Amino acid sequence: MYSFTGVLGLRARSDEAKRRRRQEILATADQLLRANGLDKFTMNKLATACGLAKGTLYLYFATREELMLNLYINLNEAWIERFLAVERRSNSADYEGICIRFYKSFTVDELLVEFAALAACTLEPHVPQIAWIAAKKSQGKIAKRLGGMFCQKLKCQPAAAQRLAWAFIAGLSGAQQRAIDVGGRADLPADLLQLSGFMSSRDVFLNLVLPLAPFLRKQDTTP
Template sequence: MGVQPMQRARSRKAKLEREDSILTATDVLLRQTGYDSMTMQAVATVAGLAKGTLYLYFTSRESLVLAVHGRLFDRWIDRFAVHQPELDGFNGFCRDFARHYADDPLFLQLAGFANALLEPQLDREAYIKSKRGMALRVKRLAGLVCQRFFIAPTAAQKLIWGFLTIAGGTAQITVRPSFDKVDLPSDVIAFTGLANFETVFVNAAAPLGVNLKLLKLR
């Protein structure tokens, strides 16, 4: 017996709860089947909605996946904001950033292609919503940098943009294959072992430390 579609949400609270259930269903499917196999029909089925109702909330698969990425991003910032730094200085901040960024495999996977490949396919309204969401996240992260290194908010935002650009690129080149790495040749295993997310990110972010020193001297 199939899942019976839920009735259309009426109140703002009900709509927010419905949207959250859609994002949760999408999150589950992305972890189980991956982006390429995820369909709007599958999301509607898992969420207990008619497919037409799903499109009232998200007009495309791209906007839906970007919304999931945004929710994971916000949750990552929440965790990163309250964690106790393990290391001091700029290098320590880079390592903390990388370790927490790579905690969730789905977040890391989406970070590698969400904005670069999906965002250009959005309609105008979804594009504006996506950019405003990212602006708020950059502002939150910049606030953490201000507290840690005592630099101006504008400078902190520039530093965060550098971090996020490096993180997105690092996520792309360190993506894990879907098959067992044991099947790979030994030289490829050795190379991928060196090219883990934290190592690549910290090395790539090192020059930003020079900029930070210059900013603190001004």
């Protein structure tokens, strides 16, 4: 049984109570999704797990996509904080090492990876504008936090660090969209199978960000 005592009972009234209720609902959704997978997740099941009527659930999230986008925001922000915490403890400023650690840290959470592939094309077009704005603001906050780390570790100018941060974020999106994943199938053309061997999501991401190293070296020589 997936339920949170705080979710049960009467509908929240104050703004703070509503905020807490939304987070409790998201926490329950997180558990359901990890236990049963995205394909089996429904708002009916979530309402039951929360001890709420389905209509009450929709007072907090207007659509299934809005709920998932909000959960994606939470997971994304939690991931970047974990990554930055590790980088703060590390003395390594090797650019390639940062690229690899960044990608590896992202792929630790399979639900985050799954949401990242859906966010732009499947989730964002089906949410209220206020939810879309919140998602974009969150993305901007992540870029700012990441840029600050680049500025400190790689000794690049703030503007260059921000451009690099956005390149990393775009690189993750590109890796989700452009990777060739054959899913273990063998009944495909030999050249495609061969190409899939070096076009994984990791390969695509590194192919996008590693060539930016000369750009960083150029920044070092800029007066």
